[in-house]
Amino acid sequence: MTAADLPPEPPWWTPPKNSGPRRSLTRAAILAAARPILRAEGVDGLSMRRLATELGTGPASLYAHVANKDELLDLLFDQVVGEIALPEPDPARWREQFTALWTEAHETLMDNGDIARVSLGKVPLGPNAMRAAETMVVILTGAGIPAQPVAWALDAVPLYVAASAVENAIGVAQARAGNPPEEHYARVGAYFATLSPAHYPLMSTMARELAEGGRTERFAFGLDLLVRGLESHITPRR
């Protein structure tokens, strides 16, 4: 895939001046090369230079295929979103389907570094994001939720999911960088336990509850809050 994979030439040949055969650098190849870097190093670790090096070329070459890094991240985000499995909406199981959809979205995003943070800066309008949005709208509408709450939930829910994915991705990155992995919450809880009850009378009694649960449970709790809130918007179909 990269230039290094081309068949080697006899070492006595004069190397083809300055450029080899016209390499066919494509947008798809750029995205494919970007994905592992994104997973391993996150958005900040994915630099144009690093990516170009991986492709055996210079950073300037990328700009023939991608307007800038922002656009590259947009493309990557939509590609990742495209890997979220979407259910066939079944009104009877809206709660389960809704929860499963966003739980998988959360996992897929977290699996790709902190890519979710590009969606905090702009409404994602890529084709895959749109497909996911339509699915969510169908599920909630089928559940009997009026159009306006559904429309606004299209803002609030992905916002929460993306924010949680970003937060957790940063935690995962720090874990990979040597810091303890899931003990993070435990340490924070221990810190809370040392709090002077004079300053924090109630919170200092809650050290156990504050340390309870990992990323998955905490995300599930927040998502469940939103589901319960949405449930309360259900009105009888007319």
Add this chain to the structure above:
Amino acid sequence: MTAADLPPEPPWWTPPKNSGPRRSLTRAAILAAARPILRAEGVDGLSMRRLATELGTGPASLYAHVANKDELLDLLFDQVVGEIALPEPDPARWREQFTALWTEAHETLMDNGDIARVSLGKVPLGPNAMRAAETMVVILTGAGIPAQPVAWALDAVPLYVAASAVENAIGVAQARAGNPPEEHYARVGAYFATLSPAHYPLMSTMARELAEGGRTERFAFGLDLLVRGLESHITPRR
């Protein structure tokens, strides 16, 4: 406050070698100088060089008072959080107080660029953030919500508020950069209206609802979802 405010010296004087009188650069002065830059340019616009220039010195001088930019942002975040007015908890009005607290938090954060994004990367443990957390815990506990949901809500709610503040701050920054201000949602809505009903049968019928409401209403809706969810966790006091 800055070096530029010192009384001018006669131009024929040899400037005091290389360093003027020992300026008393303090952490407080650094934070004070950082705030306007943060408001105007956001976290990315607040560079160590820019800040040092504002203080009439070089970037290296800042590192005697602040470990690095991350710590500086932590300090700024907690300072901003300290400006959120905290209510005297009154169990009878928990819903109103909870909503008011986080609405004001949202506004205060948005008023200071995208500072909220530092809280997406780490649990804020500054003194002011802790005070705010304790207040929220008291309010929710007083409402009759068990300790575990309260503890986890301490994760979910600030996460949503911060994410919304970041998203809106980016929008505000783009608005300041020439792009239309609140018409953003309208444009997105118009785009949605052009969607082929073949691809998005339901969403294409919701252009009006999708365009309805500004940042404030949308945030309020999401916060209300969380409140309704929390409400459903209330159990009778024993």
Add this chain to the structure above:
DNA sequence: TCGCTAGTAGAACAGCGTTCGTCAACGAAC
């Protein structure tokens, strides 16, 4: 009065996103 410490700051390092200008290769046209 001396010597030490702690704050100041210029210069530099390695990295970033992006742009400029050159150059070679291909498809089309004559």
Add this chain to the structure above:
DNA sequence: GTTCGTTGACGAACGCTGTTCTACTAGCGA
């Protein structure tokens, strides 16, 4: 079959970033 124009590739450079090294100096305690 040869030439021309277009287009992708890409080395070099620009201006920026956070941070560190190092020299220096001013003030304070002894």
